[in-house]
Amino acid sequence: MRAPRVSPVSLGRWASPFALLVIWIVMTALNPRFLSAVNLTNLMLQIVAVGAIAVGVVLVLLIGEIDLSVGAVSGLGASITAVLVMKEGWPAGLAIATGLATGAVVGLIHAAMVTRIGIPSFVVTLAGLLTWQGALLLVLGDTGSVNVTDDGLTAIAGTFLSPVLGWIxxxxxxxxxxxxxxxxxxxxxxxxxxxxxxxxxxxxxxxxAVAVFNADRGTPLAVVLFLAVLAVFDIVTRRTKLGRHAVAIGSNASAARRAGIPVDRIRMAVFALASVLAVTGGILAASRLLAVNQSSGGTDLMLTAITAAVIGGTSLFGGRGSVWSALLGSLVVGSLANGLDLLGASSAIRSISTGLVLAVAVALDTLARRGELPRRARGPIQVLREPAMRPPMNQRPRTM
Known part of the structure; x- marks a missing residue:
């Protein structure tokens, strides 16, 4: 009997869960504390900021674009929020809303340059990376850092739900x-x-997850908020016109435009949402670290977020992916970094390991794309072959 053939698409879909399982088994064998309730709770708190940013990266990748400024935008939004609360005395809620609005404006600026002027998103967001890093330094001022001690901000990452509420x-x-x-x-x-x-x-x-959390300090509020973001944007990408149109644009922008899809408006909305999610991740990080400084939202954060999205299964070529890949990819990257920290590995080993995992994920994504192209090509060819050839003019029956 012939063994069933595993397609590249299926291989790419299951590679990330398999990698996560292997990482957890290996790290537990090397250090049994890896799967302790305390460490797993800390792991989830560590990945919520990157995960929120990665959700925005997934949205941008779905339309076949890239955003290299998400790290800098997250730091800028977090710094504006912290400065307004700690130096200007604003209420935490109003300051957070202002930071998120700043992210939306930044995303619209990027999208306008891409859609109206025609500059590639790679160049636009690379320029944005440098620009918003400079803006971050201006917002922080001469001190270069702001300590976050306001209860409204620290409660985001410092609140743990009671066991009963967690179970509910x-x-x-x-x-x-x-x-x-x-x-x-x-x-x-x-x-x-x-x-x-x-x-x-x-x-x-x-x-x-709740059973593990309750064995430690309870379910973290930050994790609940992150999962709520995932659930909302899962509905947006799968159940709304915005999500379906984004996938269509990423698959074939020209065909989507001919089909009447407002390509430019969808791109504007996606870039704005991606920047808002970047600021969300920055605020989550500031709440956990209790500070915002010049290194907030650095290049490492941007690379980690993009790596998480790709490792989770979102295609770099557009048109394929899920917001849940942000969670899965963040777990893979976070588990690898967390386990290596427990083992006392150097930062060099961490970078090399993450880079190798990313290279494998991109290779699988490329193989999956090659597997999809023949199927996409067969569709139009079959459509063209279906109509019968019209007979020559001299062979057509004459009508009275």
Missing amino acids: LSIGVAGAALATIVLQVARGDRSRPWEMWRPGLIAAAALG
Whole structure:
């Protein structure tokens, strides 16, 4: 009997979960404290900032573009928020809203340069990286740093839900996930098994995560907020016109424009959302680190966020990916860095390891794209061959 052939697309889809499993097994074997409740809680707190930024990166990659300024924008938005609260005495909520609005304006500026002038997004956001890093220095002033001690800001990463509230939330998530399975079975939709398994995995993950969190300090509020962001943008990308049009633009922008999709408006919205999410990640990082300084939102953060999105399964070529890849990729990158820290590895080893994982992820993405191209090419050819050839003029029947 001939063994079933594994397609490159399927290989790329399951590579990240397999890599995460291998990392967890190896790190646990080398240091049993890796899977302790304390370390897993710290791991989740460490990845929420990168994960939020990676969600924005996923959105930009879906339309076939790139944003190299997300790290600098996250630092700028966090610094504006911290300065308004700590130096100007603004309420935390109003300062956060101002920081997010700044991110939206920055994203619209980038998008305008891409859509109206026609500058490639790589160049625009590279210039933005340098510009917003300079703006960060201006906002921080001569001191170069701002300590965050306001209760409204520190509570974001410093609040842990009670065990009872954590269980209530997890049971609610599990119930909603299992309800989707019931609805799919009731509709008789069993064509895609993964769509049936995913809600079950989400339910099991929610219950298991809360059990681990409650063994430590409780469910972190920052993790709840991050998962809420993931859920919202999952709905946006899969259930709204914005998400469907973004995927269509990433697959073929010219075809999307001919189909009547407002390509420029979608790009404007996506770049604005990506910058807002970058500021969200910056605020989460400031709340956890209790400070904003000149290194906030550095190049390492931008590279880590893009790496997380790609490792999680979002294509660099556009048109394929999911916001949940931001969570999966952040877990892979964060678990690798966390485990190496427990082992006392140097920063050089961490960089080399992350780079190798990224190279493998991009290789799988390239193979997956090669596997998709023949299928995309067959569609139009078949359409062209379907109509029968019209007979010559002299052979057509004459009508009275």
